[in-house]
Amino acid sequence: MTDATLPTAAATNLRRIVEARLVKRHAQEMRFRLYGRIAIIVALSFLAVLLGRIIHQGYTTFIDNQISVSVYLDPAKIDRGDLGGANYDQMVAESLLTTLGETDDEFGEKSGKILEIMSNDLGFQLLTQVRGDPSLIGKRVSVTGPVKSDASLYYKGEIKRSTPQDSRKLDDQQLDWLDKLKAAGAIKSGFNSGFLTRSDSTEAEQAGVLGAIVGSLMMLFVTAFLAVPIGVLAATYLEEFAPKNRWTDLIEVNINNLAAVPSIVYGLLGLAVFINWLAVPRSSPLVGGLVLALMALPTVIIATRSALKAVPPSIREAALGVGASRTQTVFHHVLPLAMPGVMTGAILSLAHALGETAPLLMIGMVSFVPGVPEGFTGSATVLPVQVFIWETASERGFHERTAAAIIVLLVFMIVMNLAAILVRRRFERRW
Structure with missing residues (x-):
């Protein structure tokens, strides 16, 4: 009786040992799979944060804010013998002040502020048109170009009016002008194709890749x-x-x-x-x-x-x-x-x-x-x-x-x- 029960007891103990090892092995496999999934989730999370940050900061670059202005090419300010000697940026600034219902002061402070929200690409366009057709002198010419990068950031919500004036580049008067130009329809937003068709520039709004x-x-x-x-x-x-x-x-x-x-x-x-x-x-x-x-x-x-x-x-x-x-x-x-x-x-x-x-x-x-x-x-x-x-x-x-x-x-x-x-x-x- 005792000899018959010994093999049965040994088999039972062996089966318990094997089952315990299987349970331990399955638990290890489950932990390994869990660790692997956690590692993948952490890696994807870091990748999502990185890509999200880059896209959030960079997608606004592909939104362009263009300003259109009609400029009078005053013959008194343009020397036909030296077409490149005229200050075309100043002409654009004066035309924008007229559009806003403003007049420049004797020190030219307002026109200087206008130049801070207007790209010099507008003046360059005027020069190019005058050189191509000098008969335009004495007439009104319409030009369209980007606003300054800081003005564009204001339209995109990156520069806020609630920020103290001494902590931003644009003062309250310039922000008022930008709001008026937007309300008057002089500012149009669209896809910034110039970023892909232009090369580097010292002006951020004109820089491309x-x-x-x-x-x-x-x-x-x-x-x-x-x-x-x-x-x-x-x-x-x-x-x-x-x-x-x-x-x-x-x-x-x-x-x-x-x-x-x-x-x-x-x-x-x-x-x-x-x-x-x-x-x-x-x-x-x-x-x-x-x-x-x-x-x-x-x-x-x-x-x-x-x-x-x-x-x-x-x-x-x-x-x-x-x-x-x-x-x-x-x-x-x-x-x-x-x-x-x-x-x-x-x-x-x-x-x-x-x-x-x-x-x-x-x-x-x-x-x-x-x-x-x-x-x-x-x-x-x-x-x-x-x-x-x-x-x-x-x-x-x-x-x-x-x-x-x-x-x-x-x-x-x-x-x-x-x-x-x-x-x-x-x-x-x-x-």
Whole structure:
């Protein structure tokens, strides 16, 4: 009787131990899943806060407030022999005072205040029209242009009348004028296409990102032209042809280390080699592309080698078995099958290079460039540097444009990452 019950008791104890371990294991799995979900929620929350802050601060940049005014081109104030010598801004200011039912004082204080809420682009438009058709002198001409950035911020609610007068740039009289102009229909709001079609300017209301976009595209072209073919060929040689010895091991270790080098070091290298030694023009898309190509090269090599390793050995064996040479096997079979991974790595490395700022500051791309780059050796700026320049500006209107430029940069990054995903899905094959 006792001998028969012993196995039963042992089995029961064993079953209890196993069940206790299963309960513990399931509890660990549940905790792990919970921790993972919490981590994802926290990460998404930080991302939502970051993007929300950027969009909230920058979306108003795409709202433009334009003022229209009819200006009398007084022949007594314009010298036909020197059309550029007249003060067209003053003419616009006087016309606006007339529209508001005001008259200027003997010291010109009111016209000076008008100039603080009106962009000098209106005066430039007058000059352009007079130079194009001098017969306009003595007539009334209508011009339309942006208001000053501070006036635009008032219309957008960023500058409030409740703020003490000594704590804002616009005084109560200027705010009254802005309200009157809005009520009279002289101010119209719409989409700010000028932000995407103009280049940088010293006036916040006239500043745009066109020059930075073109400079970024030109720089990325140089980077892709150098980093992608060199990186793919280097990775192909190391993975498929190079003998496995201590020299190739040393090269592989150095490539992996170069991928982790801080980006500013590449800027110092570009300054020493490309600018000081090879005399490549400073602040040009060419030197920027060369520096970023050095930075992207290790990433392209590592991604390409990983893609080549993912190709099954049977592909190589089958090609060699039917008489293909080693070169034919690699370039006709292995590399085409690895191309989705290769292109994904290349695009992601270029997207990472697009957002770099530190190495470009080291090679002088922090300079003010008011126009579109004239060539690969001309002065240029890029989106990350443009963000840096505007954020360090003292005028409040530039801070608004900083967030808008970040939005444009994020759109570029999203498009490039989306392209990488589409390329991989389009050419991906399963074995």
